[in-house]
Amino acid sequence: MRKILNVALPKGRLGEKVYDLFEKAGYGCPTIKEPGRRLVFENLEKGIRFFWVKPSDVGVYVERGAADVGVVGKDVLTEYGSDVYELLDLGIGKCSMAVAAKADFQDDRSKPLVVATKFERIAKRYYAEQDREIDIIRLNGSIELAPLLGLSDVIVDIVETGATLRENGLVVVERFADISARLIANKSSFKFKTNGVENLVDGLRKQIGTNKSDD
Numbered sequence: 001m002r003k004i005l006n007v008a009l010p011k012g013r014l015g016e017k018v019y020d021l022f023e024k025a026g027y028g029c030p031t032i033k034e035p036g037r038r039l040v041f042e043n044l045e046k047g048i049r050f051f052w053v054k055p056s057d058v059g060v061y062v063e064r065g066a067a068d069v070g071v072v073g074k075d076v077l078t079e080y081g082s083d084v085y086e087l088l089d090l091g092i093g094k095c096s097m098a099v100a101a102k103a104d105f106q107d108d109r110s111k112p113l114v115v116a117t118k119f120e121r122i123a124k125r126y127y128a129e130q131d132r133e134i135d136i137i138r139l140n141g142s143i144e145l146a147p148l149l150g151l152s153d154v155i156v157d158i159v160e161t162g163a164t165l166r167e168n169g170l171v172v173v174e175r176f177a178d179i180s181a182r183l184i185a186n187k188s189s190f191k192f193k194t195n196g197v198e199n200l201v202d203g204l205r206k207q208i209g210t211n212k213s214d215d
């Protein structure tokens with residue numbers, strides 16, 4: 001019997017691009033494009049089942065084996081430290097992890113730096129490497145507001161086009177990591193569904209090769 005590959009896709013803009021890549025690689029599931037609130041879609045003929053998952057939860061589904069593979073941004077993967085295999089850089093959803101601040105910000109090293117971020121672990125690691133003491137404020141979104149309202153000195157966040165920073169009078173202090181979407185696999189699925197996973201990786205890799213200008 002053919003083994004079905006269960007795939008956790010990140011819901012949203014990135015997920016749609018990722019699905020298109022899967023479709024081009026031969027893993028189409030046309031019902032996924034129908035309007036509605038369904039979260040599970042399968043194409044048994046192709047041996048594939050997709051789930052729409054909140055992007056920050058993809059690693060959890062894959063680590064625990066509810067999904068065999070998934071696609072997640074390197075930012076989320078690093079932040080949550082999921083115990084999974086990282087198989088492939090899909091080359092989409094490219095952005096950077098950066099420190100940003102108001103244009104006139106001056107760091108006063110006699111005081112802890114107040115850092116607002118969604119990426120607490122990444123920010124702590126970055127400043128530990130700089131040997132800079134910080135006071136971290138964990139926010140869930142609209143991080144750019146924090147320095148504007150005096151809640152923080154800087155932010156650690158992803159920057160894609162830079163428009164959000166620009167339109168809110170912030171500037172990049174330092175870009176310190178490249179981010180893009182990664183294909184990840186559950187460790188035992190990788191062992192027990194080896195063919196399925198390898199075929200998927202090969203199919204996606206071919207598409208990435210021909211898709212470079214699509215980012």
Ligand code: PRP
Pocket residue numbers: 140141142143144157158159160161162163164165
């Ligand atoms: C992300 C990020 C920035 C923005 C960067 O926010 O947190 O705010 O995108 O993109 P840009 O450089 O192209 O402007 P997201 O849209 O995920 O919303 P959030 O505020 O809820 O984090």
